[in-house]
Amino acid sequence: MIEARDVKRTFLMGKVEVKALKGISLNIGKGEFVAIVGSSGSGKTTLLNQLGLLDTPTSGKVFIDSTNVSELTDKQKIRFRLNNLGYVFQDYALIPTLTGLENVYLPLMMQGRTQENIMKEAVSIIEAVGLADRMHHLPSEMSGGQQQRVSIARALVHEPKILFADEPCANLDSEASRQILELFSRFNEENEQTIVMVTHEQWHLDYVDRVITLKDGLIAD
Protein backbone atom coordinates (compact mmCIF):
# COMPACT_ATOMS: atom_id res chain seq x y z
CA MET A 1 0.00 0.00 0.00
CA ILE A 2 2.80 2.44 0.93
CA GLU A 3 6.30 1.99 -0.40
CA ALA A 4 9.22 4.33 0.25
CA ARG A 5 12.37 3.89 -1.82
CA ASP A 6 15.57 5.50 -0.52
CA VAL A 7 13.76 8.63 0.65
CA LYS A 8 16.04 11.47 1.68
CA ARG A 9 15.07 14.89 2.98
CA THR A 10 17.60 17.62 3.59
CA PHE A 11 16.68 21.03 5.01
CA LEU A 12 18.76 24.11 4.45
CA MET A 13 19.16 26.24 7.58
CA GLY A 14 21.01 29.27 6.27
CA LYS A 15 24.17 27.63 4.94
CA VAL A 16 23.87 24.55 7.10
CA GLU A 17 22.39 21.36 5.66
CA VAL A 18 20.27 19.32 8.06
CA LYS A 19 19.96 15.74 6.81
CA ALA A 20 16.66 14.81 8.47
CA LEU A 21 16.18 11.59 6.45
CA LYS A 22 19.23 9.87 5.04
CA GLY A 23 17.69 7.10 2.92
CA ILE A 24 14.53 5.41 4.15
CA SER A 25 13.09 2.35 2.39
CA LEU A 26 10.00 0.66 3.77
CA ASN A 27 6.73 -1.06 2.93
CA ILE A 28 3.47 -0.72 4.83
CA GLY A 29 0.67 -3.12 3.90
CA LYS A 30 -3.06 -2.51 3.67
CA GLY A 31 -4.73 -2.78 7.06
CA GLU A 32 -1.51 -2.42 9.06
CA PHE A 33 -1.35 -0.20 12.16
CA VAL A 34 2.25 1.00 12.28
CA ALA A 35 4.04 3.19 14.82
CA ILE A 36 7.04 5.33 13.97
CA VAL A 37 9.23 5.88 17.02
CA GLY A 38 12.68 7.28 17.79
CA SER A 39 14.31 9.96 19.88
CA SER A 40 13.62 13.67 19.39
CA GLY A 41 15.06 14.88 16.09
CA SER A 42 15.40 11.35 14.64
CA GLY A 43 13.14 12.29 11.71
CA LYS A 44 9.72 10.88 12.67
CA THR A 45 7.58 13.86 11.63
CA THR A 46 9.69 14.42 8.53
CA LEU A 47 9.11 10.79 7.47
CA LEU A 48 5.37 10.99 8.15
CA ASN A 49 5.20 14.16 6.06
CA GLN A 50 6.92 12.46 3.10
CA LEU A 51 4.62 9.41 3.26
CA GLY A 52 1.54 11.64 3.72
CA LEU A 53 2.34 14.04 0.85
CA LEU A 54 2.69 17.02 3.19
CA ASP A 55 6.27 17.53 2.03
CA THR A 56 8.40 16.49 -0.94
CA PRO A 57 11.53 14.33 -0.57
CA THR A 58 14.85 15.80 -1.66
CA SER A 59 15.38 12.47 -3.43
CA GLY A 60 13.81 9.01 -3.50
CA LYS A 61 10.29 7.89 -4.28
CA VAL A 62 7.04 7.26 -2.44
CA PHE A 63 4.36 5.00 -3.92
CA ILE A 64 0.82 4.74 -2.59
CA ASP A 65 -0.83 1.72 -4.18
CA SER A 66 0.49 1.98 -7.70
CA THR A 67 0.75 5.78 -7.81
CA ASN A 68 4.22 7.32 -7.74
CA VAL A 69 3.09 10.23 -5.60
CA SER A 70 6.51 11.90 -5.73
CA GLU A 71 5.80 12.72 -9.38
CA LEU A 72 2.40 14.40 -8.85
CA THR A 73 2.03 18.13 -9.42
CA ASP A 74 0.99 20.26 -6.43
CA LYS A 75 -2.57 20.36 -7.74
CA GLN A 76 -2.67 16.57 -8.19
CA LYS A 77 -1.27 16.14 -4.67
CA ILE A 78 -4.08 18.24 -3.19
CA ARG A 79 -6.68 16.09 -4.94
CA PHE A 80 -4.90 12.87 -3.98
CA ARG A 81 -4.80 13.93 -0.31
CA LEU A 82 -8.45 14.97 -0.35
CA ASN A 83 -9.61 11.66 -1.79
CA ASN A 84 -7.18 9.15 -0.28
CA LEU A 85 -5.56 10.39 2.93
CA GLY A 86 -6.61 11.51 6.40
CA TYR A 87 -4.59 13.36 9.04
CA VAL A 88 -4.69 13.77 12.80
CA PHE A 89 -2.31 16.22 14.45
CA GLN A 90 -1.36 16.74 18.07
CA ASP A 91 -3.05 20.17 18.23
CA TYR A 92 -6.35 18.88 16.66
CA ALA A 93 -6.32 21.67 14.01
CA LEU A 94 -10.10 22.23 14.18
CA ILE A 95 -11.75 25.38 12.89
CA PRO A 96 -12.75 27.20 16.11
CA THR A 97 -15.85 28.93 14.72
CA LEU A 98 -17.44 25.71 13.43
CA THR A 99 -19.21 23.07 15.53
CA GLY A 100 -17.85 19.54 15.77
CA LEU A 101 -20.28 18.34 13.10
CA GLU A 102 -19.46 21.24 10.77
CA ASN A 103 -15.73 20.53 11.11
CA VAL A 104 -16.45 16.95 10.04
CA TYR A 105 -18.56 18.10 7.04
CA LEU A 106 -15.67 19.97 5.49
CA PRO A 107 -13.78 17.23 3.63
CA LEU A 108 -17.06 15.97 2.15
CA MET A 109 -18.11 19.46 1.03
CA MET A 110 -14.73 19.84 -0.65
CA GLN A 111 -15.41 16.59 -2.50
CA GLY A 112 -18.62 18.15 -3.82
CA ARG A 113 -21.02 15.55 -2.37
CA THR A 114 -24.74 16.12 -1.94
CA GLN A 115 -26.05 17.74 1.24
CA GLU A 116 -27.94 14.58 2.11
CA ASN A 117 -24.89 12.34 1.78
CA ILE A 118 -22.72 14.81 3.74
CA MET A 119 -25.17 14.84 6.63
CA LYS A 120 -25.53 11.05 6.71
CA GLU A 121 -21.79 10.30 6.63
CA ALA A 122 -20.81 13.07 9.06
CA VAL A 123 -23.40 12.10 11.69
CA SER A 124 -22.52 8.43 11.35
CA ILE A 125 -18.78 8.96 11.97
CA ILE A 126 -19.42 11.44 14.82
CA GLU A 127 -21.52 8.74 16.45
CA ALA A 128 -18.79 6.16 15.83
CA VAL A 129 -16.27 8.25 17.80
CA GLY A 130 -18.76 8.57 20.67
CA LEU A 131 -19.67 12.25 20.27
CA ALA A 132 -23.37 12.10 19.35
CA ASP A 133 -24.24 14.37 22.28
CA ARG A 134 -21.45 16.92 21.58
CA MET A 135 -21.68 17.35 17.80
CA HIS A 136 -23.33 20.78 17.93
CA HIS A 137 -20.75 22.24 20.31
CA LEU A 138 -17.81 24.43 19.34
CA PRO A 139 -14.29 23.03 19.87
CA SER A 140 -13.80 25.51 22.76
CA GLU A 141 -16.72 23.82 24.55
CA MET A 142 -15.08 20.39 24.37
CA SER A 143 -12.27 18.67 26.28
CA GLY A 144 -8.97 17.96 24.51
CA GLY A 145 -9.93 14.30 24.12
CA GLN A 146 -13.31 15.22 22.60
CA GLN A 147 -11.64 17.69 20.20
CA GLN A 148 -9.21 14.97 19.14
CA ARG A 149 -12.13 12.60 18.53
CA VAL A 150 -13.73 15.27 16.28
CA SER A 151 -10.46 15.52 14.39
CA ILE A 152 -10.40 11.71 14.00
CA ALA A 153 -13.97 11.80 12.67
CA ARG A 154 -12.95 14.54 10.22
CA ALA A 155 -9.91 12.51 9.14
CA LEU A 156 -11.94 9.34 8.54
CA VAL A 157 -15.28 10.66 7.22
CA HIS A 158 -14.26 10.27 3.57
CA GLU A 159 -12.93 6.73 4.21
CA PRO A 160 -9.29 7.44 3.38
CA LYS A 161 -6.93 4.66 2.32
CA ILE A 162 -4.46 5.75 4.99
CA LEU A 163 -4.76 7.65 8.27
CA PHE A 164 -1.63 9.55 9.32
CA ALA A 165 -1.40 10.61 12.96
CA ASP A 166 1.46 12.73 14.31
CA GLU A 167 1.65 12.36 18.11
CA PRO A 168 -2.16 12.34 18.41
CA CYS A 169 -2.05 11.93 22.20
CA ALA A 170 0.73 14.43 22.94
CA ASN A 171 -1.60 16.89 24.70
CA LEU A 172 -3.89 14.36 26.38
CA ASP A 173 -3.88 12.64 29.78
CA SER A 174 -3.52 8.88 29.88
CA GLU A 175 -7.27 8.15 30.02
CA ALA A 176 -8.06 10.35 26.99
CA SER A 177 -5.01 8.88 25.21
CA ARG A 178 -6.28 5.37 25.87
CA GLN A 179 -9.66 6.28 24.33
CA ILE A 180 -7.96 7.64 21.19
CA LEU A 181 -5.77 4.55 20.81
CA GLU A 182 -8.75 2.25 21.33
CA LEU A 183 -10.62 4.14 18.60
CA PHE A 184 -7.67 3.70 16.25
CA SER A 185 -7.56 -0.02 17.11
CA ARG A 186 -11.25 -0.39 16.47
CA PHE A 187 -11.15 1.34 13.06
CA ASN A 188 -8.06 -0.71 12.22
CA GLU A 189 -9.68 -4.03 13.14
CA GLU A 190 -13.25 -3.44 11.98
CA ASN A 191 -12.61 -1.44 8.79
CA GLU A 192 -9.06 -2.60 7.97
CA GLN A 193 -8.06 1.06 8.28
CA THR A 194 -4.36 1.47 7.52
CA ILE A 195 -2.82 3.75 10.18
CA VAL A 196 0.65 5.28 10.44
CA MET A 197 1.23 6.97 13.80
CA VAL A 198 4.20 8.84 15.22
CA THR A 199 4.55 8.44 18.98
CA HIS A 200 7.18 8.60 21.68
CA GLU A 201 5.23 6.73 24.38
CA GLN A 202 6.29 3.14 24.95
CA TRP A 203 2.84 2.01 26.17
CA HIS A 204 1.19 3.17 22.91
CA LEU A 205 3.07 0.40 21.13
CA ASP A 206 0.78 -2.22 22.73
CA TYR A 207 -1.92 -1.07 20.28
CA VAL A 208 0.03 -1.36 17.02
CA ASP A 209 0.96 -4.24 14.70
CA ARG A 210 4.49 -3.07 13.90
CA VAL A 211 7.05 -0.55 15.12
CA ILE A 212 9.46 1.30 12.84
CA THR A 213 12.31 2.83 14.85
CA LEU A 214 14.26 5.77 13.46
CA LYS A 215 17.75 6.79 14.54
CA ASP A 216 19.47 9.84 13.08
CA GLY A 217 17.36 9.82 9.91
CA LEU A 218 17.69 6.09 9.22
CA ILE A 219 15.70 2.99 10.17
CA ALA A 220 17.43 1.40 13.16
CA ASP A 221 18.06 -2.37 13.06
Ligand SMILES: Nc1ncnc2c1ncn2[C@@H]1O[C@H](COP(=O)(O)OP(=O)(O)OP(=O)(O)O)[C@@H](O)[C@H]1O
Ligand atom coordinates in the same frame (compact mmCIF):
# COMPACT_ATOMS: atom_id res chain seq x y z
N1 LIG B 1 11.44 22.74 8.24
C1 LIG B 1 12.62 22.42 8.76
N2 LIG B 1 13.71 23.21 8.57
C2 LIG B 1 14.90 22.86 9.07
N3 LIG B 1 15.15 21.75 9.78
C3 LIG B 1 14.12 20.93 10.01
C4 LIG B 1 12.80 21.22 9.52
N4 LIG B 1 11.98 20.21 9.91
C5 LIG B 1 12.73 19.35 10.60
N5 LIG B 1 14.03 19.77 10.66
C6 LIG B 1 15.14 19.07 11.33
O1 LIG B 1 15.14 17.73 10.87
C7 LIG B 1 15.45 16.84 11.94
C8 LIG B 1 14.30 15.86 12.13
O2 LIG B 1 13.15 16.57 12.60
P1 LIG B 1 11.74 15.86 12.91
O3 LIG B 1 10.81 16.91 13.35
O4 LIG B 1 11.37 15.00 11.76
O5 LIG B 1 12.15 14.92 14.15
P2 LIG B 1 11.20 14.13 15.14
O6 LIG B 1 11.82 12.79 15.32
O7 LIG B 1 9.80 14.19 14.69
O8 LIG B 1 11.40 14.98 16.49
P3 LIG B 1 10.40 15.26 17.74
O9 LIG B 1 10.20 13.92 18.43
O10 LIG B 1 11.19 16.21 18.59
O11 LIG B 1 9.13 15.83 17.19
C9 LIG B 1 15.72 17.71 13.16
O12 LIG B 1 17.10 17.93 13.26
C10 LIG B 1 14.98 19.00 12.83
O13 LIG B 1 15.57 20.09 13.48
